[in-house]
Amino acid sequence: MQFKINKITSALVASGLLLATHSAFAGDPDIEALRQTILDLDQKIKVLERKNEIAAEEAAAKKKETPVVVAGPTGFGIKSADGQFEYSLKGLIQLDYRHFDKPDHTTSADDGFTARRIRPTFQGTLFGKYDFRITPEFGETANNNATTSPSQNISRVIDAYVDARFDPAFKIRAGKFKPFVGLERLQGGGDIKFIERSYVSNNFLPNRGLGASIYGDVLDSKVSYAVGVFNGTADGGEETTRIDADNDKDYTARIFTTPFKGSDSVLEGLGFGIAGTYTDSATGALPSYKAPSQQLNFFTYNTGTVGDGSRVRVSPQAYYYYGPFGVIAEYARTSQEVRNAANTVNDTLKNDAWQIAASWVLTGEDASFKSVKPKNPFETGKDGWGAWELVARYQENSIDSSAFGTATTGVAARFANPTTSAKEAKTWGVGVNWYLNQWVRLATNYEQTKFDGGAGTFANIRDREDERILFSRLQFQF
Amino acid sequence: MKTITQHLRGAAVALALAAPLAASAADVTLLNVSYDPTRELYQDFNAAFSKYWKAKTGDNVTIKTSHGGSGKQGRAIIDGLEADVATLALAYDIDALYEKGKLIPKDWQKRLPHNSSPYTSTIVFLVRKGNPKNIKDWDDIARPGISVVTPNPKTSGGARWNYLAAWAYGQRKFNNDEGKTRDFIGKILKNVPVLDSGARGATTTFVERGIGDVLLAWENEAFLAQKELGPDKFEIVVPSLSILAEPPVTVVDKVVNKRGTRAVADAYLQYLYTEEGQEIAAKNYYRPTLESVAKKYEKNFPKLNLVTVDSEFGGWQKAQKTHFADGGTFDQIYLK
Numbered sequence: 001m002q003f004k005i006n007k008i009t010s011a012l013v014a015s016g017l018l019l020a021t022h023s024a025f026a027g028d029p030d031i032e033a034l035r036q037t038i039l040d041l042d043q044k045i046k047v048l049e050r051k052n053e054i055a056a057e058e059a060a061a062k063k064k065e066t067p068v069v070v071a072g073p074t075g076f077g078i079k080s081a082d083g084q085f086e087y088s089l090k091g092l093i094q095l096d097y098r099h100f101d102k103p104d105h106t107t108s109a110d111d112g113f114t115a116r117r118i119r120p121t122f123q124g125t126l127f128g129k130y131d132f133r134i135t136p137e138f139g140e141t142a143n144n145n146a147t148t149s150p151s152q153n154i155s156r157v158i159d160a161y162v163d164a165r166f167d168p169a170f171k172i173r174a175g176k177f178k179p180f181v182g183l184e185r186l187q188g189g190g191d192i193k194f195i196e197r198s199y200v201s202n203n204f205l206p207n208r209g210l211g212a213s214i215y216g217d218v219l220d221s222k223v224s225y226a227v228g229v230f231n232g233t234a235d236g237g238e239e240t241t242r243i244d245a246d247n248d249k250d251y252t253a254r255i256f257t258t259p260f261k262g263s264d265s266v267l268e269g270l271g272f273g274i275a276g277t278y279t280d281s282a283t284g285a286l287p288s289y290k291a292p293s294q295q296l297n298f299f300t301y302n303t304g305t306v307g308d309g310s311r312v313r314v315s316p317q318a319y320y321y322y323g324p325f326g327v328i329a330e331y332a333r334t335s336q337e338v339r340n341a342a343n344t345v346n347d348t349l350k351n352d353a354w355q356i357a358a359s360w361v362l363t364g365e366d367a368s369f370k371s372v373k374p375k376n377p378f379e380t381g382k383d384g385w386g387a388w389e390l391v392a393r394y395q396e397n398s399i400d401s402s403a404f405g406t407a408t409t410g411v412a413a414r415f416a417n418p419t420t421s422a423k424e425a426k427t428w429g430v431g432v433n434w435y436l437n438q439w440v441r442l443a444t445n446y447e448q449t450k451f452d453g454g455a456g457t458f459a460n461i462r463d464r465e466d467e468r469i470l471f472s473r474l475q476f477q478f
Numbered sequence: 479m480k481t482i483t484q485h486l487r488g489a490a491v492a493l494a495l496a497a498p499l500a501a502s503a504a505d506v507t508l509l510n511v512s513y514d515p516t517r518e519l520y521q522d523f524n525a526a527f528s529k530y531w532k533a534k535t536g537d538n539v540t541i542k543t544s545h546g547g548s549g550k551q552g553r554a555i556i557d558g559l560e561a562d563v564a565t566l567a568l569a570y571d572i573d574a575l576y577e578k579g580k581l582i583p584k585d586w587q588k589r590l591p592h593n594s595s596p597y598t599s600t601i602v603f604l605v606r607k608g609n610p611k612n613i614k615d616w617d618d619i620a621r622p623g624i625s626v627v628t629p630n631p632k633t634s635g636g637a638r639w640n641y642l643a644a645w646a647y648g649q650r651k652f653n654n655d656e657g658k659t660r661d662f663i664g665k666i667l668k669n670v671p672v673l674d675s676g677a678r679g680a681t682t683t684f685v686e687r688g689i690g691d692v693l694l695a696w697e698n699e700a701f702l703a704q705k706e707l708g709p710d711k712f713e714i715v716v717p718s719l720s721i722l723a724e725p726p727v728t729v730v731d732k733v734v735n736k737r738g739t740r741a742v743a744d745a746y747l748q749y750l751y752t753e754e755g756q757e758i759a760a761k762n763y764y765r766p767t768l769e770s771v772a773k774k775y776e777k778n779f780p781k782l783n784l785v786t787v788d789s790e791f792g793g794w795q796k797a798q799k800t801h802f803a804d805g806g807t808f809d810q811i812y813l814k
Contacts, residue, residue: 043625046689047671053687054674 073438075478077124087124092117092190093476094139098293101468114140116473117189119158129166133177135159158208158238167216174212176239180226180254181205181275183317183330184355190477191371193328193389194431195445196294198355199397201236203289204332205315206277208238209250222261224273228252232279235287235313235334235351248281256317269321269368277313284311286338289351289397292427292447293469298454299399299421302411304341309348311336319369326367329356338403338415345413349403355395362388371477377437387435391445397425407458418461422454443473506539506742511561513548513635513725514676515699519762520565526758527749531742539742547676548635555581555730562734562743565727567635567677568787569593570794572728581732595724596750597764600784601636601643603715604684604693604700611691615717616647619692620665627690628670629680631802635725636677638802640694643721645801646785650719664811685712696723697779698763722784 063081070077070088077088094116118138125131137158161175178185182205184197196202211230218225232250233239256273284307288297315332331354339346365372365387376384404418405411429447436442449467456462512520524541531539544551544559548567555561556579566572572594575581587594605613611624619626629637644666648659671689674680677699684693685703692715695703700714727747734740749755756771765779766772791797801807 043671043689046687050672050683050687050689054672054679058675 073478084128085124085126087122090121090123091476091478092119092121092188094118094190095474096195097472098295099470100293101470116140116195119189121159129164131163131165133159133161133163156240168221169216169218170214171216172212172214176208176210177213179206179209179211179228179230179250179252179277180213180215181252181277181313182315182332183256183273183275183319184328187369188371190441190475191369193326193357193359193391193433194393194429195443195471195473196292198330198357198393198395199289199292199353199425199427200315200330200332200355200395202294203236203287203397204334204351204353205236205275205313206230206233206238206250206252207236209233209252210239210244211249213252220262222259223255223257225256226252226254232281232284234285234307235289235336237285237287245285246281246283248279248284250277250279252277266322267320269326270318271320272316272318275315275317278310280310282308284308284336286336289399289425291425291449291467292395292429293467293471296467298425298451298464299397299416299423301338301403301415301421302341302405302417305415306339307336308339308346309337321367321369324361324364324367326359327356330354340412340415342412345415347402347415349400349415351397351399351403353395353397355393357391357393357395359389359391362390371438371441372433372435373438374435378434386437387433389433389435391431391433393427393429393447395427395429399423404453418453419456419458420454422451422464424452426450426452439476439478441473441475441477443471443475445469445471447471506537506739508539508541508562508739508743508746509544509560510541510563510565510746511544511551511555511559512565513551513567514545514678515636515681515696515702516565516725517543517545517678518702519698519759519764522762523750523755523758526754527746530749530754531745534745537742539746541746545676545678547629547633550633550675555579560733560737561730562737562739563727563729563747565725567723567725568638568794569724569726570638570798571635572726573795575728575730579732581730582728583731586728587726589729590727590747591751592767593724594726594728595767596727596747596755597725597759597766599697599723599725599764600720600782601639601694601717601723602697602700602720602780603717604695604703605691605713605715607709607711607713609713609715613692613715616644616662616666616719617651619644619669619694620662622665622669624669624692625671625690626666626669626692626694627672627674627680627684628694629677630673630675631808633675634677634680636680636696636699636723637673637694638797639696639721639723641801641808642787642791642797643717643719643785644694645807646721646790647717647719649790660807660811663807664814667812697765701763716780716782719783719785721790722786724787 065081067081068079070079075088075090077086079086096114096116098114099111116139119135121133121135123133135158138155157176159177161173161177164172182201184192185201185205185207209230211228213226213228215226230250230252231239231244232248254273254275256271258271260267260270286301286305286307289299290296291298312335313332315330317330319328333350333352335348335350337346337348359367361367361372365375372387372389374387378384378386401423403414403416405414411417427447427449429445431443431445434442447469451464453461454464510520520543528539531537548571552566552571552574555564555575564572564575569587572586576584576586603613613619618624628640631637631641644663645659648662652658672683674683677696680693681695681699681703683689685707704712704714727750729743729747734743751768753768753771756766756768760766760771760775766775787794787797
């Protein structure tokens with residue numbers, strides 16, 4: 001309407017009609033009044049248009065400065081208009097039910113519910129290139145992998161680090177974080193295919209370290225590398241945020257390649273690499289190795305046995321994803337120099353573990369290193385059933401046979417007691433994952449473990465009872 | 479194991495080796511954050527300074543400029559806009575860089591001549607050709623039916639100068655009766671149909687959008703409008719009393735220290751005071767402060783009775799608090 005009046009007025013002015021009228025009817029008060037009214041109206045319209053113009057300019061300028069609030073599938077957050085600053089809240093909650101077929105090993109192997117992971121995560125970006133992440137853990141266990149009860153609940157900060165992304169090929173991470181070593185360990189706690197990780201992750205390679213890494217992606221992001229230095233932790237252990245117990249450091253290195261990334265080859269989803277750690281310590285803490293339930297230590301060193309000298313871990317690793325099919329394979333060997341409690345015997349023990357796990361998404365979604373994102377989320381009253389995935393895994397954990405005392409040498413002459421610690425654990429497992437949507441997942445696993453030794457007497461060393469476990473999990477991840 | 483002394487010695491050798499490389503580094507950029515109507519002035523000045531600096535040092539200096547309402551620009555610097563130099567419309571907006579951001583020292587204004595104002599200006603009226611509403615002085619713009627264009631004093635330095643000039647006139651007319659002065663200012667503000675955020679926006683409103691009978695404008699902005707659009711379209715009316723506007727300049731210490739641009743930033747501002755810098759200011763209708771150049775261009779600038787913020791209002795801090803702070807006289811009158 002305003003536009004039309006303005007156009008008419010402008011046309012009248014432009015055509016000289018008003019001026020002509022002014023000349024022809026000069027002195028006619030009605031015409032003069034009409035002319036003035038039109039001019040006043042013209043001014044009013046121009047003012048309104050200008051106000052709108054200014055309001056639009058101000059709105060556009062404000063939009064450039066207004067932070068963007070995000071509440072969606074990837075969590076909740078706020079981002080500055082220029083994208084240089086970002087803060088977000090994410091979370092992972094896992095509620096498990098554990099059922100043991102024969103809960104006869106330890107009191108901590110009882111059936112029951114447990115909150116395995118309760119992890120809110122605060123993360124963000126500062127100045128476009130500095131990222132930070134803080135994740136407290138209010139869930140079940142202290143992952144120190146030591147002889148203390150594995151089900152001990154210790155609320156703590158599990159991740160607290162800063163990343164400086166100077167270049168895709170040169171990034172620095174410092175703080176408490178997952179060292180760039182284990183393949184399955186580098187999968188998010190909400191992305192792993194089984195309810196618990198394998199022996200390789202839980203018993204051998206470091207879980208969390210306190211230190212710094214330089215890392216990056218090179219050669220068109222087909223090769224990633226990382227080197228790091230950490231206070232150091234026992235096999236499968238998680239460092240605390242306290243000061244280091246000794247002056248010796250763990251050095252880590254990893255190189256991983258995805259040579260067919262970005263191609264249309266059937267090998268596009270292939271990745272493989274190798275990682276390792278090295279330390280040399282006269283007072284190194286030694287681990288206990290857990291059964292898949294994470295509630296039972298099936299191998300523990302004799303009290304007083306310590307790491308004395310170098311510890312080298314080597315871990316070749318690979319994954320392959322093709323359509324709905326995925327497989328991950330990982331091996332780890334720890335060569336650890338140890339000394340017995342009496343300080344009379346030194347030796348180098350070579351313990352190792354490996355796993356191979358396969359997954360198949362029945363509903364056709366692509367498998368990947370991350371969680372499955374259902375094409376048709378489950379909703380009551382609608383057709384979608386989410387995504388269903390079958391998983392199977394075989395894994396082994398072997399202890400160097402020279403670790404154990406014998407009836408002839410006695411327990412104290414070596415480093416472990418074969419009547420209480422098993423020499424080997426072999427586990428197979430199957431499971432099903434139901435991804436209701438990208439945030440909610442139900443999972444059930446059955447795993448059965450056979451042990452070699454770990455019970456009886458020196459005269460008659462027997463195998464420990466098999467561990468048969470049925471785990472179920474309800475997971476929320478956003 | 480190396481001692482600390484050995485490490486320091488090694489670092490010194492490395493620095494010494496790197497020094498010739500650093501000395502050959504030749505590309506420098508500066509950001510000048512300025513107020514609205516200085517676009518043309520700094521376009522000319524930047525080109526002249528780049529040439530001068532190249533001849534003097536061999537370095538290439540590229541000067542970027544940012545323009546907007548003076549208050550708004552000052553806040554942008556405080557909020558993190560990395561200005562090497564600030565050339566704003568009034569001292570209060572630069573004071574804020576110290577008060578709110580500690581980006582410059584408190585006595586910044588003493589670092590350059592003329593209270594760090596290399597050029598001055600004043601406030602005049604720009605009217606349509608033939609002055610159809612017969613506007614001669616401040617009384618005329620307070621008349622009913624006169625449409626006055628001026629920007630918002632909350633965001634524009636120019637608008638604050640306009641407001642204070644009108645206030646000074648009112649105080650004299652009504653023998654320092656503040657109530658009557660307020661009524662007088664109220665009548666003027668009632669005639670303002672639209673408040674732009676900056677002086678350049680107000681010029682656009684008046685000149686390009688055809689709104690209003692009179693634009694309260696920086697003298698340089700009025701001359702520029704007349705030059706760009708022709709004296710057949712607009713006339714400049716010089717009121718009986720106006721205010722001496724002293725737009726100041728400063729190096730933003732925290733930024734130049736961080737960026738390592740202090741030397742070139744200092745030279746940039748000092749160049750404004752040279753004969754060439756003053757000539758450029760005068761050609762862009764700013765009143766030069768250098769005697770010789772001022773004399774050369776005196777015919778271009780009408781003589782009029784000018785008050786200063788210091789003498790009339792007790793300085794910018796006091797003027798800001800009394801008139802433009804939240805709840806000040808502008809709010810009381812405009813929002814009434």
